[in-house]
Amino acid sequence: MYNPFTLESKTILITGAGGGIGRATAVACAKMGATIVVTDINEVTLKETLDILNGECPKEHQMFAADLTNEEALDQLVKDIPALDGMVCNAGISKVLPIQFLNSDDMGRIVNINAFAPMYLTQKLYKKKKLNKGGSIVFTESISGVKMVSMGAVMYAVSKNALDAFMRNAALEFAVRNIRVNSVNPSRVNTNIVKNAVYSEEEVAKDIQTYPLKRYAEPEEIANAIIFLLSDASSYITGHALIIDGGKTLTC
Numbered sequence: 001m002y003n004p005f006t007l008e009s010k011t012i013l014i015t016g017a018g019g020g021i022g023r024a025t026a027v028a029c030a031k032m033g034a035t036i037v038v039t040d041i042n043e044v045t046l047k048e049t050l051d052i053l054n055g056e057c058p059k060e061h062q063m064f065a066a067d068l069t070n071e072e073a074l075d076q077l078v079k080d081i082p083a084l085d086g087m088v089c090n091a092g093i094s095k096v097l098p099i100q101f102l103n104s105d106d107m108g109r110i111v112n113i114n115a116f117a118p119m120y121l122t123q124k125l126y127k128k129k130k131l132n133k134g135g136s137i138v139f140t141e142s143i144s145g146v147k148m149v150s151m152g153a154v155m156y157a158v159s160k161n162a163l164d165a166f167m168r169n170a171a172l173e174f175a176v177r178n179i180r181v182n183s184v185n186p187s188r189v190n191t192n193i194v195k196n197a198v199y200s201e202e203e204v205a206k207d208i209q210t211y212p213l214k215r216y217a218e219p220e221e222i223a224n225a226i227i228f229l230l231s232d233a234s235s236y237i238t239g240h241a242l243i244i245d246g247g248k249t250l251t252c
């Protein structure tokens with residue numbers, strides 16, 4: 001049957017796969033036929049994801065727990081994993097803090113995991129030729145910083161903007177090996193990052209009204225866009241930031 005979105009015979013690495021968008025992406029990619037390699041700093045939730053994968057779409061899926069901000073752990077991960085046809089660099093954190101309270105600890109933590117870790121992971125995989133020709137890399141960026149700004153989101157915005165610059169540079173440099181590099185840029189998604197944030201129920205209810213579609217995204221809706229960018233259906237798309245925001249930035 002004609003299906004340009006299939007991930008059959010592709011091996012795909014997904015970081016931050018212990019929950020939220022990463023777990024939804026791992027499950028969705030497995031359902032599209034991929035063999036999945038998952039990684040996360042949280043071994044317990046990562047194992048839960050692997051169990052879901054093995055339960056719903058059994059294959060040779062693998063998990064490797066790793067703190068992606070630790071260079072040795074990154075090297076070990078690159079050594080351990082098989083050659084990849086796709087990678088979703090998705091692990092990330094957030095913290096709301098106005099500029100007057102900025103400090104190097106928080107800034108370092110956020111930029112390290114959101115920007116430097118995916119940059120160095122990508123570099124190491126490319127150098128070690130662990131990304132097959134014709135492969136596809138997808139970064140989970142955000143509308144924050146890249147498309148709009150909001151109060152207190154400066155550290156997060158800086159980190160995602162840095163990643164966006166890297167994404168476009170990598171798209172240019174990796175084209176010679178026919179490796180495509182793109183990003184998905186969601187607005188708020190119903191995951192722990194939003195649940196654990198400091199917003200009150202009233203703030204969330206008010207914020208949702210600013211979205212033309214009047215709701216936040218579900219992780220599976222981001223996963224479906226990632227499938228498109230990983231699949232051969234997007235074979236001529238590289239260096240593109242795909243906004244997924246229920247219309248939020250239409251009026252920005």
Ligand SMILES: NC(=O)c1ccc[n+]([C@@H]2O[C@H](COP(=O)([O-])OP(=O)(O)OC[C@H]3O[C@@H](n4cnc5c(N)ncnc54)[C@H](O)[C@@H]3O)[C@@H](O)[C@H]2O)c1
Nearest residue numbers: 016018019020021041067068090091092142188189191193
């Ligand atoms: N939820 C949203 O509203 C939203 C919006 C736009 C972009 N994003 C981005 O989506 C990505 C996924 O976030 P989510 O919403 O699914 O949140 P989440 O908290 O459910 O998932 C993030 C995952 O990253 C892992 N992680 C954190 N630090 C790590 C480290 N040092 N090494 C390895 N893994 C680490 C966490 O354990 C967690 O499983 C993030 O990059 C986030 O910035 C989220």
